[in-house]
């Protein structure tokens with residue numbers, strides 16, 4: 001490590017939805033603020049796209065290096081847990097090796113670390129970084145409104161005897177608009193559910209951080225950001241808040257396109273294509289794939305659909321076999337289905353892209369906002385319904401699909417939402433709003449912009 005540079009250690013969670021914003025954050029610290037960075041990474045759920053991304057960062061010429069933690073042993077019972085519970089378990093079990101890595105980095109006499117930055121799912125490590133007296137920060141990869149709700153979870157837990165899942169109608173949250181009970185994040189829904197107490201623990205552990213950076217910008221979520229900047233939630237002091245986003249990849253870094261998406265988009269008219277993708281960890285059921293296909297076909301819109309096969313799905317390696325018979329043939333002049341990883345940022349930046357059917361993962365939302373693309377919100381899990389609620393009612397750049405009690409969005413619903421967004425009057429208004437937000441996103445990152453200033457303030461603290 002370059003002894004002249006300030007040096008920080010970063011420990012992200014696993015999964016591309018977390019790694020991408022952490023990597024973009026590291027690039028900004030290294031290139032814009034002259035930092036040396038050591039990434040501490042867990043060896044779990046590593047995908048080919050992640051390996052490619054890590055390699056490109058390691059060879060970027062920036063002062064960024066990686067320490068991979070030893071693999072965590074899981075017994076057969078632990079392996080049966082829900083994927084999210086498993087992630088928590090693995091990250092928790094790495095705490096000892098994170099401590100060893102931090103001790104080594106602290107004792108490097110040529111350039112010891114001066115700060116530690118971790119992920120919301122790794123807040124158990126704040127205990128060890130604080131013990132080692134390293135100033136410790138969290139980079140939250142979701143929205144400000146979701147962060148507010150996680151911090152407010154302690155109060156809700158103490159005040160509410162019933163579970164949100166058993167309530168109907170809106171719930172009042174001081175500082176935020178009232179939110180329908182069913183739109184609170186999944187882990188907060190059920191007091192006896194598998195994630196409830198894990199998230200309640202986060203709500204307490206986050207308070208140990210010396211500051212929380214958020215991947216958002218002030219103009220996008222002004223109400224929630226202001227509520228967090230007030231410095232307390234329901235009488236409890238919260239760490240200082242730094243909205244530093246949007247932290248997203250550049251379209252140019254997405255140039256390796258094995259999917260053929262960009263070439264296909266080049267041949268389509270301006271703003272005519274509906275891009276359909278559900279992020280890096282969600283896979284639709286066979287019934288849902290068929291309904292979505294028929295809805296896209298019925299809408300008459302051009303579409304580019306990223307439909308990857310679930311990992312380790314030996315029984316169904318070819319997901320395109322789940323499409324209705326003759327679908328690809330009937331839509332071949334106006335649709336493309338890709339079954340591999342696609343260059344999403346470059347697709348959203350492409351002039352032919354006119355709308356985005358999204359599960360509302362926060363990176364997808366920021367990528368869409370940054371390129372002025374309106375959204376059909378189709379939340380699936382985690383905090384995505386909360387994000388969909390804010391996108392429609394507060395940010396006002398999305399329409400939302402209705403999901404039936406069976407968890408299926410019907411073909412009629414898809415058709416209606418696609419036509420409304422791409423051709424309707426409401427879609428036009430939303431496009432104006434999306435263009436406005438694209439400019440605000442640029443301004444936030446430009447010289448003197450709110451996120452640029454927040455990052456500079458945080459970077460100054462990391463050197464102390």
Ligand SMILES: O=c1ccn([C@@H]2O[C@H](COP(=O)(O)OP(=O)(O)O[C@H]3O[C@H](CO)[C@@H](O)[C@H](O)[C@H]3O)[C@@H](O)[C@H]2O)c(=O)[nH]1
Pocket residue numbers: 016017018020141142277278279280281282306340341342343344345360361362363364365367381382383384
């Ligand atoms: O073919 C693909 C598929 C995905 N991506 C990228 O992968 C990321 C996916 O992130 P996101 O949209 O946030 O979705 P998830 O992968 O589902 O993200 C997880 O992490 C997010 C951030 O914390 C949460 O908001 C989500 O609910 C959670 O599922 C984005 O940068 C996409 O551009 C691609 O580039 N190509």
